Structure formats: C-alpha cells, structure tokens
Amino acid sequence: MVNIKTIQEMLTRAIFEVFERMYYIFSEPLKGNGGNYQMKSTIKFSGSANGRIRIFLSRDIAETMVKNMLNLPQDEIDLPIMADCVKESLNMICGNFVRKLDPERVFDLSIPTFEMIADDGDQGPEIEDHQMDLTFVADSGHVRLIMTAPDML
Amino acid sequence: MSFNVMIVDDSGAMRSVIKKVITISGFKMSLCMEAGNGREALERLQGNWVDVIVSDINMPEMGGLELLQALSQDALYRNIPVIIVSTEGSRERMKEALDRGAKGFIKKPFLPEDIRSVLYEVIGVGTDGEYQDDSGNADKGDF
Numbered sequence: 001m002v003n004i005k006t007i008q009e010m011l012t013r014a015i016f017e018v019f020e021r022m023y024y025i026f027s028e029p030l031k032g033n034g035g036n037y038q039m040k041s042t043i044k045f046s047g048s049a050n051g052r053i054r055i056f057l058s059r060d061i062a063e064t065m066v067k068n069m070l071n072l073p074q075d076e077i078d079l080p081i082m083a084d085c086v087k088e089s090l091n092m093i094c095g096n097f098v099r100k101l102d103p104e105r106v107f108d109l110s111i112p113t114f115e116m117i118a119d120d121g122d123q124g125p126e127i128e129d130h131q132m133d134l135t136f137v138a139d140s141g142h143v144r145l146i147m148t149a150p151d152m153l
Numbered sequence: 154m155s156f157n158v159m160i161v162d163d164s165g166a167m168r169s170v171i172k173k174v175i176t177i178s179g180f181k182m183s184l185c186m187e188a189g190n191g192r193e194a195l196e197r198l199q200g201n202w203v204d205v206i207v208s209d210i211n212m213p214e215m216g217g218l219e220l221l222q223a224l225s226q227d228a229l230y231r232n233i234p235v236i237i238v239s240t241e242g243s244r245e246r247m248k249e250a251l252d253r254g255a256k257g258f259i260k261k262p263f264l265p266e267d268i269r270s271v272l273y274e275v276i277g278v279g280t281d282g283e284y285q286d287d288s289g290n291a292d293k294g295d296f
Contacts, residue, residue, distance in 0.1 A: 084165055088167050091240050095240020099243060104243060106241070
C-alpha cells in the first residue's frame with residue numbers, strides 16, 4: 001500500500017512532467033484552491049487501483065497551453081482546440097501517474113470528458129473523503145487537480 | 154528517399170505536435186496522413202501506401218491495440234511498422250503492444266528526441282535520411 005505522501009509526490013511529478021515537457025508551462029504548488037477556473041476535464045482509471053481525476057483550469061492557462069504546444073497565434077485559438085489540449089493534458093497526467101503508481105500492471109483509462117464551468121471565480125467543489133487536492137500556480141493562472149480514489153486515500 | 158507517415162490519435166493537437174516533431178527532426182516525409190482512431194486509420198489506408206504508422210492506444214471506436222490486431226491480419230498491411238505513442242506505458246501494456254506487432258513504444262509526455270530516435274530506428278534510416286544496413290552503414294540503394 002503506497003502512503004498518501006508518496007501518492008501526492010507521484011501526482012505532483014506527473015503534473016510537472018506533462019506541463020513542462022508538452023506545454024512549456026512551469027508551475028509551483030500553491031496552498032489553497034486558487035481560483036478563476038472556467039474549464040474542467042475528468043478522467044477515470046482502473047487497474048490495481050481505481051479512481052477519478054478532475055482538472056480545473058482558467059481559460060488563460062488553456063490558451064497558453066495551446067499557444068506553447070502548437071505555436072498558434074492568439075486569433076486561431078478557439079474553444080475546441082483548448083478543450084482538446086486540456087483533455088489530452090489530463091490523459092497524460094493520469095497515464096503518467098498510474099505508471100509511477102504501478103509500473104508493472106495495466107491500467108485502463110477512460111476517454112477524458114471536458115466541460116466549461118461557470119466563470120464566477122469558481123474554485124471547484126469542496127473536498128470530500130478519499131480525495132487528494134492539489135493546486136498549482138503558473139504565470140498564466142491556476143491549475144487544480146482533485147483525485148478521488150477510495151482504494152488509496 | 155522520402156516516406157509516407159500516418160499519425161493516429163484522437164487528439165488533433167497531439168497529431169499536430171507529432172507531425173511538427175517529425176518534420177523538425179529532418180525526417181523526409183512526402184505525405185502525412187492523419188486519423189482520429191483505428192477505424193479511420195484502416196479506412197485511410199485503403200488505396201494509400203504508408204511506410205510507418207504512429208499510433209496512440211486509448212482512442213474511441215477503435216484503439217491502437219485493436220488497430221495492431223487488424224493490421225496483423227491483413228497480408229497487405231502486416232509489414233507496415235507501427236510505433237505506439239501513448240500515456241499507457243506499463244511493462245505489461247508495452248509487452249502487449251510489442252506482442253501484437255508494434256515496433257516501437259514512446260511514452261507521453263515525450264521529448265522531441267524520443268520520437269526522432271525511435272522513428273529513425275524503426276524505419277531504418279540514419280540521421281542523414283539514408284537507409285542503414287545491419288552494420289549501420291548507409292545503404293543508398295533503391296527500395
């Protein structure tokens with residue numbers, strides 16, 4: 001059984017690796033929930049552990065992801081491209097995390113879903129039992145991850 | 154000598170990045186086809202010659218492992234080398250992909266040089282774009 005601190009380190013490293021390698025976004029952990037989240041993506045994983053990861057981001061950080069990944073000018077960045085990038089980022093974070101959690105065995109990942117959330121400074125839902133909540137700050141905004149995993153947390 | 158490449162990924166952004174990395178690497182690509190899943194890839198293969206396929210695993214409708222299976226059952230396509238580029242990188246999954254005929258495996262998130270080195274190794278060309286024989290010497294003959 002992996003302890004919670006190790007799980008937190010694995011998830012944090014997964015986030016850093018994905019954001020730095022694929023989107024050239026350098027972030028730092030933040031105490032608190034951040035804010036101004038306008039987008040949400042969700043993925044489920046199942047295998048030797050089961051759970052769900054949700055990512056919350058601001059539109060600004062999603063635009064930066066697209067700009068850095070695809071080198072697109074601002075006027076060519078639209079919502080479908082941002083949604084694609086956000087979903088793919090969560091897919092990579094989740095895949096990277098479960099590889100660290102259990103490098104030997106197969107995990108099945110769901111196809112990520114995406115939705116816009118109310119642009120009212122929503123900080124995402126309150127934390128419940130069996131959840132891990134991580135927030136990061138980058139130049140262009142905040143990223144918040146909530147992992148629900150009753151097997152592990 | 155230049156090559157026809159097919160990139161299979163349900164993320165258009167990821168297809169664009171892979172295409173950009175291949176282009177920047179200096180790999181001589183005459184045609185780059187794209188597909189959003191395995192089924193689309195099989196449809197686009199009809200009537201087109203492809204030298205190498207770069208495919209994700211986790212895709213809607215038909216994933217990369219099912220694509221490998223379908224290619225292996227077709228006499229025309231079974232020799233097309235397939236490189237898997239996926240977030241799913243457990244040893245068990247990699248073995249499964251290689252057992253089904255994949256020639257290379259790249260884990261996301263990748264560095265540009267990961268794609269470049271595996272692509273060159275699988276297709277058998279040197280950094281100058283020429284084929285290599287088993288000794289590593291460039292073979293400039295026609296294939």
